[in-house]
Amino acid sequence: MYRRDTLPATNIHLMKSIRLHEISGSPPSTAIVIGSGIVGAATAYYLGKRGVAVHLLEATAPAAEASGAADGAVSVASKRPGTMMTAALRGVALYRDLARDGLLADLYKTRSTFIIAASQAECELLEKHREALLDAGVKAVALSRQALQKRFQVLSPNALMGVEVHDEGHAIGYEIVHRLVKASGAFVHRDTPVREFVEAGGRVAGVVTPKGVMTADAMVIAAGGGSANLLNLDNVLIPRKGQLLVTERAPALNRAMPGAIMSGRYLLSKGSQKGTGALPSRGLGLVIDPLRTGQFLIGGTREDFGDRQTNDIDAVRRILLAAVDLVPGLADVRLLRSFAGVRTAVIDGLPLIGRLPGRENAYVATGFEGDGICLGPLTGKTIAQMICGETPEFDLSDFDPARFMAGKVAA
Amino acid sequence: MNSFRFLSKNIPFNEGESIAAALEAAGIRQFGRDAVGHEIRYFCGIGACQCCLVRIDGVIREACVTPARAGAHIELVGADHE
Amino acid sequence: MNERDVIVIGGGPAGMAAAIEAALAGLSVDLVEQRPTLGGAIYRQQADGGTSPVQSKMARQRFARLSTALAGISANMRFSSVFLGLDADGFVLIENRQIGRIELIRSRAIIVATGAVERILPRPGSELPGVSTAGGLQVMLKETSRAPQGRVLLAGNGPLLLAVAAQLIRLGNPPAGIVEAGDPLRAAALSNVGLLSHPALLAEAAVYLKDIYRAGTPWFRGTRLTRIEKVDGALQATLCDRHDAVRTILVDRIGLHDGIQSNRIGLPAEQTRTGSAPVVVRAGDCREALGAVAAEADGRRAGLLAVSLLSGIATDISVAERAIARQRQAQALITRSFMPVAGGSHLASLPDETLLCRCEGRTVGDLRQLLDRPDPISDREIKHNGRFAMGLCQGRFCASNVAELVALLRPDASKPTPDGLTGQRWPIRPVSIGALTRAAPEDNCED
Numbered sequence: 001m002y003r004r005d006t007l008p009a010t011n012i013h014l015m016k017s018i019r020l021h022e023i024s025g026s027p028p029s030t031a032i033v034i035g036s037g038i039v040g041a042a043t044a045y046y047l048g049k050r051g052v053a054v055h056l057l058e059a060t061a062p063a064a065e066a067s068g069a070a071d072g073a074v075s076v077a078s079k080r081p082g083t084m085m086t087a088a089l090r091g092v093a094l095y096r097d098l099a100r101d102g103l104l105a106d107l108y109k110t111r112s113t114f115i116i117a118a119s120q121a122e123c124e125l126l127e128k129h130r131e132a133l134l135d136a137g138v139k140a141v142a143l144s145r146q147a148l149q150k151r152f153q154v155l156s157p158n159a160l161m162g163v164e165v166h167d168e169g170h171a172i173g174y175e176i177v178h179r180l181v182k183a184s185g186a187f188v189h190r191d192t193p194v195r196e197f198v199e200a201g202g203r204v205a206g207v208v209t210p211k212g213v214m215t216a217d218a219m220v221i222a223a224g225g226g227s228a229n230l231l232n233l234d235n236v237l238i239p240r241k242g243q244l245l246v247t248e249r250a251p252a253l254n255r256a257m258p259g260a261i262m263s264g265r266y267l268l269s270k271g272s273q274k275g276t277g278a279l280p281s282r283g284l285g286l287v288i289d290p291l292r293t294g295q296f297l298i299g300g301t302r303e304d305f306g307d308r309q310t311n312d313i314d315a316v317r318r319i320l321l322a323a324v325d326l327v328p329g330l331a332d333v334r335l336l337r338s339f340a341g342v343r344t345a346v347i348d349g350l351p352l353i354g355r356l357p358g359r360e361n362a363y364v365a366t367g368f369e370g371d372g373i374c375l376g377p378l379t380g381k382t383i384a385q386m387i388c389g390e391t392p393e394f395d396l397s398d399f400d401p402a403r404f405m406a407g408k409v410a411a
Numbered sequence: 412m413n414s415f416r417f418l419s420k421n422i423p424f425n426e427g428e429s430i431a432a433a434l435e436a437a438g439i440r441q442f443g444r445d446a447v448g449h450e451i452r453y454f455c456g457i458g459a460c461q462c463c464l465v466r467i468d469g470v471i472r473e474a475c476v477t478p479a480r481a482g483a484h485i486e487l488v489g490a491d492h493e
Numbered sequence: 494m495n496e497r498d499v500i501v502i503g504g505g506p507a508g509m510a511a512a513i514e515a516a517l518a519g520l521s522v523d524l525v526e527q528r529p530t531l532g533g534a535i536y537r538q539q540a541d542g543g544t545s546p547v548q549s550k551m552a553r554q555r556f557a558r559l560s561t562a563l564a565g566i567s568a569n570m571r572f573s574s575v576f577l578g579l580d581a582d583g584f585v586l587i588e589n590r591q592i593g594r595i596e597l598i599r600s601r602a603i604i605v606a607t608g609a610v611e612r613i614l615p616r617p618g619s620e621l622p623g624v625s626t627a628g629g630l631q632v633m634l635k636e637t638s639r640a641p642q643g644r645v646l647l648a649g650n651g652p653l654l655l656a657v658a659a660q661l662i663r664l665g666n667p668p669a670g671i672v673e674a675g676d677p678l679r680a681a682a683l684s685n686v687g688l689l690s691h692p693a694l695l696a697e698a699a700v701y702l703k704d705i706y707r708a709g710t711p712w713f714r715g716t717r718l719t720r721i722e723k724v725d726g727a728l729q730a731t732l733c734d735r736h737d738a739v740r741t742i743l744v745d746r747i748g749l750h751d752g753i754q755s756n757r758i759g760l761p762a763e764q765t766r767t768g769s770a771p772v773v774v775r776a777g778d779c780r781e782a783l784g785a786v787a788a789e790a791d792g793r794r795a796g797l798l799a800v801s802l803l804s805g806i807a808t809d810i811s812v813a814e815r816a817i818a819r820q821r822q823a824q825a826l827i828t829r830s831f832m833p834v835a836g837g838s839h840l841a842s843l844p845d846e847t848l849l850c851r852c853e854g855r856t857v858g859d860l861r862q863l864l865d866r867p868d869p870i871s872d873r874e875i876k877h878n879g880r881f882a883m884g885l886c887q888g889r890f891c892a893s894n895v896a897e898l899v900a901l902l903r904p905d906a907s908k909p910t911p912d913g914l915t916g917q918r919w920p921i922r923p924v925s926i927g928a929l930t931r932a933a934p935e936d937n938c939e940d
C-alpha cells in the first residue's frame with residue numbers, strides 16, 4: 001500500500017460557497033465522495049463533468065471491494081419486475097451510450113443473455129419471467145429446444161428451452177472504475193477511511209479521517225458495505241458473499257457462444273421470481289459469461305454466512321458441475337482463478353439512493369446487492385444531477401433512504 | 412521403441428521421458444501458437460511457466476512435466492482453442 | 494474419512510527430508526509430487542530411473558541417503574499429482590493426473606516444499622522458441638542424459654549458468670558461450686575471502702571452471718544479453734559489455750537465468766497454531782531459496798516442527814537451523830560475487846516493446862503508461878488494470894520483474910511486493926474443469 005501521510009494542499013475548505021449553490025440550484029464547488037467502488041467512481045465522474053472539484057476518499061484502493069470482485073452482467077434479464085427492472089433498463093442504456101461516446105468503448109461488451117431452463121419447473125418460471133420482461137419493453141425471445149440448439153450450438157441437450165434477452169452487455173467492474181476515476185479528474189485519497197461525520201446545522205460539514213478532517217460543500221456516501229457502519233444501518237444492510245471463477249482463454253469455445261448463459265435457477269437464487277420454498281442460505285445461480293479476452297467468467301453463489309474472502313471446493317465443484325451440464329465443452333478448459341466478493345444487500349431488496357433525511361448536503365448510494373455494476377453509472381449520474389440541482393433523469397423515490405432512517409445520521 | 416502421435420507424426424520416446432523431451436529429440440520445438448499469439452514452446456521445464464501446453468488425448472497439460480504415453484494423441488491447444 | 498497427520502508437497506530434498514522426519518516420529522505421511530520421480534531440481538533423476546551422469550558424486554550420495562531413508566519409512570507416495578491449494582474448508586486439493594480428478598484430503602499438517610523457480614529478466618525476443626531457462630535446459634539433460642543439439646548460449650547471472658555449462662560439456666556439446674552480468678572472479682578475489690570458509694562450494698566451482706576452461710568455452714563476464722532475434726532460422730543474441738561495447742552471436746538455443754526465487758505464488762500462509770485449521774509449514778527453497786544443502790536441512794526442520802506441533806513432543810531444530818544459517822551466509826557471499834557490474838539497471842533500460850508478461854502479452858510500455866499519473870496506484874490496481882500477474886503462470890515469471898520496475902519508475906512510492914501483485918488464491922496452477930467436477934473426498938475415489 002502506498003501511504004500518504006500528508007493531506008494534499010488542495011484540501012477543501014470552501015464553506016463560503018455552500019449556501020450559494022443551494023439557493024441558486026447551481027453545482028457546488030467541492031464534493032467529497034466516500035468510497036471508490038463503481039458507484040463512487042461514477043458519481044465522481046459525473047460531478048467532475050459538472051465542474052465540481054471532487055475528492056474521492058477511499059479506505060483502501062479503488063475497486064478494492066465488491067466492484068473489484070464482481071461478475072459484471074449489465075443486464076435486465078435477471079431483474080425483479082418493477083422498479084429494479086426499469087432501473088436496469090436505464091442502466092443498460094447508459095452503458096450503451098457511454099460505449100458509443102467512446103468513454104467505455106473498449107470495455108463494454110454487448111451481447112445477449114440466454115436464460116436457460118433445464119427442468120419443467122424452470123420452464124414455467126421462465127415463461128412468467130419473459131412476460132414481465134416483455135411488459136417492461138425488453139426484447140426477450142423464447143427459443144424452443146430445437147431453436148436453441150441451432151442458435152447456441154455448444155449448449156447441451158439438457159437445455160429444454162431458453163429466452164434470449166437481446167441488447168445486454170458485460171463490463172468488468174475494476175476496469176470501469178479505473179476508467180471513470182481517471183476521466184473524473186477527481187483527487188483520489190487512497191488508504192483514507194472515513195471514520196465519522198462533522199455535523200453542523202442540518203448539514204454534514206466534513207468528515208474525519210485518520211489524516212485529518214476534510215470539508216466540502218456536498219458529501220456522497222458510496223462506501224458499499226462500509227456504509228452500514230457510517231450510517232448505523234447494520235440491521236438494514238446485509239453482506240452476501242459470492243464465489244466466482246475465471247478460466248483460461250479458450251477462444252474457439254468463447255466465439256461459439258452467442259451470449260451469456262444464465263440458468264433458470266439463477267432467477268430463484270436471486271429471488272427475481274418467487275419459487276417454491278424459501279431462499280436457501282447458500283444459493284447457486286449459474287452464470288457463464290464469455291469475456292472479451294476469450295476467457296470465461298463463471299459464477300456464482302449467494303451466501304449469507306461464512307468467511308467472506310475465501311473459496312471452497314464444494315462451491316467451486318457445484319458451480320462447475322452446473323456449468324458443464326449446460327456447456328459440456330467447458331470440461332476441457334482449465335480453471336485459472338477463483339475469487340470471492342461481498343454484495344451489500346438491503347433487507348427489502350431495493351438499493352438506498354438519495355439524500356440523507358434531515359441533511360441538506362449529504363447523499364447516500366449503496367445496497368445494490370448483485371446489480372451495482374449494471375446500476376453504478378446510472379446511480380452516479382442521478383446523484384450528481386440531484387447534487388447540482390438538476391432534475392434526476394430517473395425517479396428515485398422507491399430507493400429513498402428515508403424508509404430506514406430517522407432524521408439522525410450516526411457515525 | 413514406444414511412440415505417441417503428435418499431429419500426424421509418430422514420435423518415439425524412451426520409457427518415462429516427458430513429452431517435451433521426446434518432441435525435442437524429434438526436433439520439434441514449437442507447438443503452435445497460444446491465444447495471445449505467442450509460439451508455444453518449452454521454457455522452464457518445471458510446470459511453472461505454462462508455455463509448453465499441448466492437448467493430450469483431449470486434456471491440456473504441460474508437456475514438460477507429463478510423461479509420454481504409448482499411443483497417446485497429442486494435438487496443439489491452438490487447434491481447439493483457436 | 495481418514496485424516497492423515499502430515500501431507501508433504503514436493504519431492505525435492507526439502508520434501509523428502511520433511512517426510513522422513515515426520516514418519517520417523519510415528520506420524521502418518523503422504524508425499525505429493527507432480528512428476529513421476531523424486532529428486533526435485535537438484536537430484537532430478539533420469540526418466541528411466543537411472544542416475545544421470547551429469548550428477549556429481551556428492552549429489553548422488555546425498556540423494557542415495559535420502560532415498561534409502563525414505564524407503565525405510567512408510568510414506569504414501571502420490572506421484573503425478575499436483576497440489577492446487579488449501580480450500581476454505583481445510584481440504585488439501587490434489588489433482589491426481591493419473592485418474593484425472595481432484596482428490597480432497599484431510600491432513601493435520603501440510604508441509605509445502607515446492608522449491609524454486611528461476612528469475613528471468615525480460616529481454617526483447619525471450620519469447621521465441623529455442624529460448625528457454627538455463628534450468629529448463631538442465632531439466633532436459635538430467636532427465637534424458639542427452640545434450641540439446643546445436644549451438645547453445647547460456648546467459649544471465651549466477652552460478653547455475655556454470656553448472657549447466659559444465660553439464661553440457663560432460664554430455665559432449667560445450668556451449669558457444671556463457672554470458673554473465675557479474676564478474677565473479679574479480680569480485681571473489683577482491684572482497685570475498687569469506688568464501689574460503691565454504692570449501693565445498695569452492696571445490697564445486699573449481700570443478701565447473703576447470704571443465705569450462707578445458708573445453709575452451711568463452712565466459713563473457715560483466716556482459717548482458719540485451720536482445721534476441723530470429724535470423725535465418727537461428728537466434729541472434731546481442732551482447733553488451735561493461736563498456737557498452739556491443740556484439741552479436743548466432744546460436745540455436747539460448748538458456749536464460751538471472752537467479753533463483755521461491756516458488757510460493759498462491760501458497761497457503763504459514764500457520765502454526767493447532768486447532769480446526771491444518772498447520773501449514775513451508776520448507777526448502779519455497780521458503781527461502783538457499784540451495785540443496787539448506788533445503789534438506791530446512792526440510793528436517795519443518796518435519797520436526799510439525800512433529801512437535803502435532804504431538805506436543807519437544808523436538809530439537811537447532812542443528813537444522815545452524816546448518817541453514819551457514820548456507821544463508823554462503824549464498825550471501827555467492828550473491829555478492831555475482832553482483833552484476835556496471836551498465837545501469839537492466840530493467841530500466843528495456844525498450845517499451847519488451848514483453849514483461851508473456852502470458853497476457855503485456856509490455857514494459859504498458860506498465861510505463863499505467864504509471865504515468867501522479868497518484869500512486871495500489872498493487873491490486875497494477876495487477877487488474879495492467880493485467881500483470883494475471884495470466885497462466887499466475888505471476889511466477891513476471892511478478893518480481895513488475896514489482897522491481899514499478900519501484901524504479903516510481904521511486905518515492907513504496908515498492909510493491911510480488912505477493913501483493915499475485916494474491917493468495919487457489920488453484921495455484923491452472924486445472925482442468927473436468928477434473929474439478931470430479932472432485933471427491935479421497936475415500937470415494939476408488940470407484
Ligand SMILES: Cc1cc2nc3c(=O)[nH]c(=O)nc-3n(C[C@H](O)[C@H](O)[C@H](O)COP(=O)(O)OP(=O)(O)OC[C@H]3O[C@@H](n4cnc5c(N)ncnc54)[C@H](O)[C@@H]3O)c2cc1C
Binds near residue numbers: 038195366369
Ligand atoms: C460475486 C459478485 C458478483 C456480482 N455480479 C454482478 C453482476 O453480474 N452485475 C452487477 O451489476 N453487479 C454484480 N455484483 C454487484 C456489484 O459488484 C456491486 O453491487 C457493486 O460493485 C457495488 O458498488 P459500490 O460502489 O456500491 O460498492 P464497493 O465496490 O464495495 O465500493 C465501496 C468502496 O468504499 C470503500 N469504503 C468502505 N468504507 C469506507 C469508509 N469508511 N471510508 C472510505 N471508503 C470506504 C471500500 O473500500 C470500497 O472501495 C456482484 C457482486 C459480487 C460480490
Ligand SMILES: Cc1cc2nc3c(=O)[nH]c(=O)nc-3n(C[C@H](O)[C@H](O)[C@H](O)COP(=O)(O)OP(=O)(O)OC[C@H]3O[C@@H](n4cnc5c(N)ncnc54)[C@H](O)[C@@H]3O)c2cc1C
Binds near residue numbers: 525527528
Ligand atoms: C531449474 C532449477 C535448477 C536448479 N539447479 C540447481 C543446481 O544445479 N544446483 C543447486 O545447488 N541448486 C539448484 N537449484 C536450486 C534448487 O532448487 C535447490 O538446490 C534444491 O533443489 C531445493 O530443494 P527443494 O526441495 O526446496 O525444492 P525442489 O528440489 O525444487 O523440489 C520441489 C519439488 O516440488 C515439486 N512441485 C512443485 N510444485 C508442485 C505442486 N504444485 N504440486 C506437486 N509437486 C510440486 C517439484 O516437481 C519438485 O520436485 C535449481 C533450481 C531450479 C529451479
Ligand code: FES
Binds near residue numbers: 452455456458463
Ligand atoms: S516449460 Fe514451463 S510449464 Fe512446461
